[in-house]
Amino acid sequence: MxxxxxxxxxxxxxxxxxxxxxxxxxxxxxxxxxxxxxxxxxxxxxxxxxxxxxxxxxxxxxxxxxxxxxxxxxxxxxxxxxxxxxxxxxxxxxxxxxVDGGSLHDRMADGPMPWATLWPLLRQMLLGLEAAHTVGVVHRDIKPRNVLLTTDDTVKLTDFGLARLQSDGDATRTQAVAGTLAYMSPEQVRSLPTLDHRSDLFSLGLTAYEALVGRLPFDRDGGDFTMMRAIVEDEFPAPTAFDDRVPPEVATALMRALEKDPDRRYASAAEMREALAGVGDDAAPTRTRMPPPPPPVVPPPRQAPDTAPTSPASGRRPSPAILSGIAAGVLALLALGWWLTRTSTLTLVPLAEVTYFLDGEPVAGEVDVSPGTHEVLCVAHGASATTEVEVGRGAERRVACATPDQAVDVSAFWDGTAEPASVLVDGTQAVPLPTRLSLGTGHHTLRVISTRLDTTLTVDVLPTFDPAPPPPQTVAVQAGTAPPPPTDTPVAQSGPIAQPMPQQTQSQPPPQVQQPSPPLQSTGPAPARMGTVDVTMDAGVTLSLDGSSMSGGSREMSPGTYTARCQAGPLSETTRVTVTAGQRSAVRCYAPSRVVRVTTTGAEGAWMTVVVDGQPGAQTPTQVTLPVGRHTIIVRRRGYEVVGQDMMTVDVPPRFSPDPLPPVPLAFEIRSAN
The missing domain is CATH 3.30.200.20 (Phosphorylase Kinase; domain 1)
Known part of the structure; x- marks a missing residue:
């Protein structure tokens, strides 16, 4: 310190x-x-x-x-x-x-520690853990900063409350109740209810590994999701892969503590200490055993000085055996009452742009919950995922929602033959096809363009509770002279206004293929005579003429008729613009807003919290004003549930008309969840 x-x-x-x-x-x-x-x-x-x-x-x-x-x-x-x-x-x-000698983290700043130097310290760490585990205490946040040292190198383990008090890069997540990610065991990362004292042995193994070679067995600079996947899935290299001075027998003994399956690790701190002692300097380690707690002392009942209690049957004092039985019964009842009233804790790991809902209520960080099964909804960038979490009585669970990138393979075909085309992702610069994109969590707009093809479709990348990377998506645009097969759910459309949207499925229906727009051409007099198009766009929309992106202002164009597309995300509207030589034509793309009236039915007098794009807002009945684009609306409240689909999408499409969009009524049928 x-x-x-x-x-x-x-x-x-x-x-x-x-x-x-x-x-x-x-x-x-x-x-x-x-x-x-x-x-x-x-x-x-x-x-x-x-x-x-x-x-x-x-x-x-x-x-x-x-x-x-x-x-x-x-x-x-x-x-x-x-x-x-x-x-x-x-x-x-x-x-x-x-404790006046600093921490193991401070000592490690001098570089990798030889085994002869580390072993005396590691032996004391294991003795401390053995003492804690003997009385049923699991630390769950073993790391170098929580190993303190005195000036004579006596080890002192600290921070059993899992609350991080120092500012470092090993930030303990959300009120620091679930450990430090870089030193977590696989069962901690996966929030398994079976977590026990062997989790501490895994964390101590990582601590010793880092002390020996100066680094952890995985890259800790790749972000939380990368570390979680490495801890759960990746096979760790032995310490000798980074420092050949580590004795092979030490590396072998240490790697057993880092087994993914707790059953393959050491069964106890004592077993791990004895195994490492066989390759260290302590050939005859001693086992620390905690003395049993003293029996409870039950004071005799108070009585008058000259009065001796008598048994109704015999007139004698109750025997010590009877008093002991009564005391044991009282203690058993007290223990039962304590066990029945224990609360459980659920920790929702915070992440930028992620909103959690627990049984319909927006929550954050650590919450006390009743034992049983709870639904956790994660909403990020308008996309969502749901999982169920089983929490035992007095247990502590940790749930992490990740927002990974996902690979998307995009290609285009015309009558079964690869089409030389490009794709614009969310309106950005065109990329030649075929290609593999890496898209972040949320809704994305892909516009595939060629000389005879102009198709817009959406791709959803969902958040996930699984630390494993999501598999790639495949988007193949099929078009040609024959009409495309019919589909019940066209991808690119400006309606209907409100439609149910499943929360977890990731289906990608074939896009609606439009007839190719005529190329830029002149239908009037000589090309030397041009017309002028005055372009105006509201914020949040883009405009193109025959696939050519336009900016605000005036532009000279050849006379003819062009297809104008006003677009905002996956939504668009088209119109025809005629350019006449020597004359000016005006085109404006509007970004309207739309009023949505949200009500609930089914449970008399019950209100619900309205959540728009993951952000909690007012309570029903209410109305919200949405900007241009596609939005998700859900209603949540603990103790109530929605009958049927509980997430709706509302489209606010861009327009070429200044007329306001009509309001949208949304009615959710709810019922008591009890």
Whole structure:
């Protein structure tokens, strides 16, 4: 721990009970760790507090208290000792022993550590974990920063509350309750309910691996999704692949801790310590065993000085065996009550542009939930995915929604023969076909153009709860002299106004092929005489004439008749523009808005939250005004569900007319989910 103290902290120099705060040891978004002096004992201590912004978060305060109890429960020289949990006028504090030698992360800054140097430290880490696991405590956030060292190299494991207090690149996700992604086990990444103490052994294996060779066995700079996939799927290289100074037998023993399947790892910290001791300097390690807790002391009932309790049957005092049985029954009832009232926790990992809904309610971060099955909806860039999460009583689950890129193979054919064409993606510069595109999560517009083809279609890339990369999509535009086969759902269209949209399917129907527009040509007098087209476009739309993109202003063109297309995303409208020699023609592409009136039926007096493009808004009944483009609307509320399709799309198409679009009524039928 370093003692860098920002002078602006108002608690520096203050007294909190019998503790005199002297400086800041660590600071993060969730809390602060101070260096202080216990004035009664004259010893240095560390005080851990909750930041002001988190003091009103009941679940976080509960976890803070849980951390203190978990650390106090473990009696080991290799766990930071908790001395007290204090409620003060300055907030809630955990009083801990002060560790003055920095962290393993600080030590690793000097470069890879030889096995002879690392093993004494790793052995103590395993002793600390063994003590914690013996009393049922699973750390779930083992990493170099949570391994503290004294000046004589005694290891102290810390941060059992999973709340990150230092600002680093290993940012613990969402209130830091589910671990640090770079050091997570596969079962943590996958939010499996079967996670147990062997997850800590995997995290410790990654920590030791990094200490030995100076890096993790995967690329941690490729983003969260890349790391998640590597942890769950990729086979890790042995440490010897990066540093041949690592003894092969050490590498082999360490790699067992990094097995994807927990059943193939070491069964316990003790087994892992004994295996590594066989290749280290400690040939006869000792097992740390926690003494059993003392039996509960039941005080005898209070009685008058001269009165002796008697048994109704015999007049004798109850025997010790009877008193012990009564005490055991009381303790069993108390334990049963505690178990029945335990809450469960679900953590939704935050990600930019992602909105979560839990059982219909918009949520973020960590939430307390009842045991059972819960529906989680992830909405990102107008696309969505749904999963069901089973949460056991008192369990803690972690759910992460990813927004991966997806490969899309695009090609065009005319009468079965490859057509030399280009594709414009969301109105950007044309790319020759065939090609493979990489598209981000959301709705995309592909416009395929050739001398005899002009087709617009949409491609959806959905968010996902699966860390595996999505398979490529294939888009093949088929056209020709024969009419295309009929389809019930044309891809490029300006209506209907509102239509159901499935949430998870990724079907791509064949695009509606339009007849090719006539090429630019003159139908009037000599080409030397030109006409002028005045082009005006609102923000959010594009305009083209016979496939040639136009910008605002005036442009001279050969006399003739042209097809004008006004486009916004997947929506477009076409009209014919006639250019006459020596005259001016005007064309304007409007970006209108549209009013949508949202109501609910079926459950009398029940309101629902209206969510437009993933953003929660007003409650029903209400009306919203949508800009040009395609939008998704859902309604959500915990305790209620929608009958039938619960996501609708509303199109606000671009137009060549200034007339307003008619309002759209949307009525969702709802019912109680109970």
């Amino acid at each position: 370093s003692a860098a103290s920002p002078p602006s902290d108002p608690l520096i120099g203050a007294r909190v009970g019998e503790y005199h705060i002297q400086g800041v040891l660590g600071r993060g978004g969730m809390g602060v760790v101070y260096r202080a002096e216990d004035t009664a004992l004259g010893i240095p201590v560390a005080l851990k507090s909750i930041t002001a912004g988190m003091t009103t978060d009941a679940s976080f305060v509960r976890r803070f208290r849980t951390e203190a109890r978990a650390m106090a429960r473990v009696a080991s020289p290799h766990i930071v000792r908790v001395m007290a949990l204090r409620e003060t006028e300055h907030g809630l504090f955990i009083v801990m022993e002060y």
